Amino acid sequence: MRASPGLFAFATALAALAALLTRRWGLVAVAGNSMRPTLRPGDACFVRYGAPIRSGDVVVARLPARPLGIKRAALHDGDGWWLSSDDPMQGTDSATFGSVDDADVLGRVLLRYWPEPAWLGRSPAARRS
Numbered sequence: 001m002r003a004s005p006g007l008f009a010f011a012t013a014l015a016a017l018a019a020l021l022t023r024r025w026g027l028v029a030v031a032g033n034s035m036r037p038t039l040r041p042g043d044a045c046f047v048r049y050g051a052p053i054r055s056g057d058v059v060v061a062r063l064p065a066r067p068l069g070i071k072r073a074a075l076h077d078g079d080g081w082w083l084s085s086d087d088p089m090q091g092t093d094s095a096t097f098g099s100v101d102d103a104d105v106l107g108r109v110l111l112r113y114w115p116e117p118a119w120l121g122r123s124p125a126a127r128r129s
Helices: 005-021
Strands: 025-029 044-049 058-062 068-077 080-084 105-114
Touching: 005 105, 058 080, 068 105, 080 105
Parallel strands: none
Antiparallel strands: 025 044, 044 105, 058 068, 058 105, 068 080
């Protein structure tokens, strides 16, 4: 389902306003294929840092021996969050590096605002063509 241009304008304005008012909001760009079909390289997303995380959320995290990454919070165990890729054949996730400490899961990705605006829910998004 395609979002309306109005959602894009609203999300962009909201992101800009939130960034000005607080540092708990931010923008990130996707740089890999591991979150396909939900997110693609070049997608721009709106993040709420410090947001409560639940299983199924798309998150921004510090990954071991890697830069920041965008992954899906699959489950929380005694060691932290098990993070997974939506496309397990691409990139790396907790199957490679294990659980990620709670403190290293920095925020929840709320929506993609570019190029096709869409809210990100707790389950994998419908495949985009």
